[in-house]
Amino acid sequence: MATYESIRYDFPVAAATTSTQVGTGAMTLIKTLTASSSGTLSFVNGSSSVVLDNTYKTYIFKIINAHPSASPAYLHVNFRDGGSSYDATKTSSSFYTYHNESGSETAFAYHAASDLAQSTATQSISVSVGNGNDEGCSGELWLFNPSSTTYVKHFLSRVNGYHHQDYTQEYYVGGYCNVTAAIDAVQFTYNTGNIDSGTIKMYGIA
Numbered sequence: 001m002a003t004y005e006s007i008r009y010d011f012p013v014a015a016a017t018t019s020t021q022v023g024t025g026a027m028t029l030i031k032t033l034t035a036s037s038s039g040t041l042s043f044v045n046g047s048s049s050v051v052l053d054n055t056y057k058t059y060i061f062k063i064i065n066a067h068p069s070a071s072p073a074y075l076h077v078n079f080r081d082g083g084s085s086y087d088a089t090k091t092s093s094s095f096y097t098y099h100n101e102s103g104s105e106t107a108f109a110y111h112a113a114s115d116l117a118q119s120t121a122t123q124s125i126s127v128s129v130g131n132g133n134d135e136g137c138s139g140e141l142w143l144f145n146p147s148s149t150t151y152v153k154h155f156l157s158r159v160n161g162y163h164h165q166d167y168t169q170e171y172y173v174g175g176y177c178n179v180t181a182a183i184d185a186v187q188f189t190y191n192t193g194n195i196d197s198g199t200i201k202m203y204g205i206a
Helices: 013-017
Strands: 027-038 041-044 058-068 075-080 090-100 106-110 137-144 153-162 167-177 185-190 195-205
Touching (some): 058 075, 058 185, 075 137
Antiparallel strands (some): 058 137, 058 195
């Protein structure tokens, strides 16, 4: 297996600066949503001042201390490609690293259980998160050129969570929405319970 030193983690910076399909300008804050026992947090183009169209090439969602009401819980995301349902067809892959508080266990592994293959299901973007008062997860999701009606819509996420058994777990997901329709909404939820508290900020890069 490759060592850490042999792997370049230009993520997601490299993806955001090497393609003509993504923006390289300054980040613009579009919308902030704050959870309060919320079943979902949804960013819908044209609703509540949300812009999710060709105004920006790249959209970034910053997840800040998303605390679940249930334990263990997995933070999920899904995308809407028109209509009213969050069911865009997705293909993805994922891997994770973890280290426990006692320093006795570590891992770096592919995570096939969260892969999707032409699926309309929600995409898990975190490992199991606890609901203790000091537990939750933080990270980011990148969505590229969502208004395209020609290309698939790529997404990347990187989320660190406080595992319910006292581990730090870093979780990486990459994939694409295999649709030609534009993606016009993004929705976050936990697979069980609610998003008890936390903030998600949406930015655009021109």
